[in-house]
Amino acid sequence: MAGAAVLSPWSIAGIGKQNPAAHQALRDRRAVNEGRILDGKYTFDDVQEFARSASTLRMPQPASLYFRLKAKGSATAKARQHLMNLIWQDFAQEKKYEEN
Numbered sequence: 001m002a003g004a005a006v007l008s009p010w011s012i013a014g015i016g017k018q019n020p021a022a023h024q025a026l027r028d029r030r031a032v033n034e035g036r037i038l039d040g041k042y043t044f045d046d047v048q049e050f051a052r053s054a055s056t057l058r059m060p061q062p063a064s065l066y067f068r069l070k071a072k073g074s075a076t077a078k079a080r081q082h083l084m085n086l087i088w089q090d091f092a093q094e095k096k097y098e099e100n
Contacts, residue, residue, distance in 0.1 A: 026057055033046045033049050037050060037065065037069070038068065038069070038072075044082055047079065048082075048086060051086040052086075061087065061090045062086075062087055065083065066080060066084065066087065
C-alpha cells in the first residue's frame with residue numbers, strides 16, 4: 001500500500017496508552033495466537049505475530065512459550081523451530097545456549 005504509514009512498536013504502545021481498549025484488543029489477539037501455537041493449530045503468521053507482540057506490547061519475551069512447547073515434546077518441534085527463528089537473539093543475549 002503506497003504511502004501507508006508504518007507504525008513502530010513504540011508508536012503502537014503510545015496509541016495503547018491513549019486507547020486502552022485497542023491495547024487490550026492487541027493483548028487478546030496475542031493470547032489467541034499463543035493458544036493456537038500451544039494447540040498445534042497455528043500458522044507461521046500466528047507465531048510471527050506472537051513473537052513481535054512482545055516488543056509491540058512491551059510484554060515479556062516469548063521465550064517462556066518456547067520452553068512450554070519444549071516440555072510438550074517432539075509434537076511441537078515445528079512450532080519451536082518457527083519461534084526460535086524469530087527469537088534466537090533473546091536466547092543469545094541471555095546466554096541460554098545449552099538449554100535449547
